[in-house]
Amino acid sequence: MNPWMWRPGAASLGDLERQMSHLLDFTFDLVQRHLFLGAKPHPAGNLYEMDSEFCLLIPLPGVTADRLDIQIVDNTLTVRGERQPPASVPEDSYRRQERWHGPWSRTLELPPRVDVSQISASVENGLLLVRLPKLPQMQPQRVAIHVGSSHATPAKVRTEVVERNGR
């Protein structure tokens, strides 16, 4: 799904554009799925890196904490769950159905510098956020530099732990 341009004030044009975009997306998804051109990962998520941690963000509308299962096995993080359709609603009462439901899972290979024991997750407003703190020795550190009076001691070099790019 791609964002589409909304032009306030030109509602009918915007509607047309949205409909076209929907149609194209739908057709493209269908072709992709049926020709096995590599299905889109589902649910989609983003991975961010901060100084002290990594963050995995997955939009999961309607998913609550008790319907989520997060496991770490051998440096592999797996998030899985199942989205149930509303109970006791006959299938033929739908006039339009665009929302997905069913089981899903995503797997992420953790970089070695993640402190596995400190991983935490939260769900708010339909967004899952998994925080993956870095190991303390992998976080940026500054080394204090003393203004020495004697030049006999070897000058300390200003060092900073340089992070390897774990992409």
Next chain:
Amino acid sequence: MTASQPTGNPTPAPAPAPAPAAASGHVFVYSPALDIRESPEGLVLEADLPGVAPENLHLVVENNVLRIYGKVSWPIPGDARLLYEEVQPADFFRSFILSDEVDTDRIEADFQDGVLRLSLPRAAKTLPRKIEVRSGRPT
């Protein structure tokens, strides 16, 4: 450019230059996925709006048009570097034309865990109504 053209030659007016997105108020938005189903009371609409806080969801009914606008905020600090992206943060917008069947005064909305649930009750005038038949000659 138009000033230098001969005046006798009628040329179509030049198309206005596309304005920058920010100045003209153009916004990139997602069209939220939604289900519409029938219930005994009327229609039920359910839409996925992940990342929208309840106070940032705006529902407006005006001239039988229902507008849903949700402002998205992700709990990601500004200094975060994006390593891998499959989804972009963008607000949600979608509008509908409601039929006269819907009683717009009694629309109810419930928003939980990023899912909006709107109940659109059927108007009383569309419910079956029995018409009494009078017999007898008017006097």
